[in-house]
Amino acid sequence: MANSPSRTPMAGGFLLAISLLAGTVLGAGRGQASIGFVAGLGVGLALLLLVWLVDRARSPRN
Template sequence: MANTPSRTPLAGGFLLAISLVAGSVIGAIAGQPSVGFVGGLGVGLALTIGVWLIDRARR
């Protein structure tokens, strides 16, 4: 029986969640948790969109 490639989509939500938490922690250390949260959101969205584009190209 031939192995067929998995058609399961990749998930980037984990990267978004970790970026938000890391940004908030780094921002809190720097005294600016809101700025850290927004920065983490930007990085997380960029990573999530990257995962989505890679997954879309795989199909």
């Protein structure tokens, strides 16, 4: 039987969701909700990638 991981992996989905919402709200405030959404998506994906890389570096290698 395989051993289960000893720690819970980090999740970055929250950062993606918040950046999408914030980008849309900020973009709507400037009259460009679509551009704000796309900018929020870009920032959120960058943060998501950063969290994934940090989590991968912290995980034990087999």
